Amino acid sequence: MASIRNEISIKSSADDVWKVIGDFGTGPSRMAPGYVVDTRIDGDCRVVTFADGTVARERFISVDGDARRIVYTVIGDTLCPNHDNASMQVVAEDQHHCRLIWIHDVLPDDLAVPIQTAMAQGAAVIKRTLESRAGRA
16 A cells, blocks of 8 residues: 655644635635646535546544544546545744645555655645635734
8 A cells, every 4th residue: 555645834824724624615715726627526525526526425434633644535527536635733942833744555555656746746835825814814
């Protein structure tokens, strides 16, 4: 199983970043506008449409507000892994800086490269978006 880890430093408070990251329903569109073109809720899933046309149906697994960690799994649409588990966690560094730790475990292994590429592109948009919104989340 491929395990992909992406960690970025964000010039914003952990609380402000968590207000966006921890929102299962609208978080993707708010954290990566333009990269994510639509997010909608369908039962216990969200359907995320990306600018390149990829659509991911993601099932909500859990949220831990105290740890600022959300967990979800991709279960279908244009991206159909055999196994998938993803988490995003916001860790405070100081009052005005935090880290976003994004981990994605996936099978089959051949999905690792496209997911890693997408996560790197998405992380750059997330960083830029959340830093520009600092204090306004």
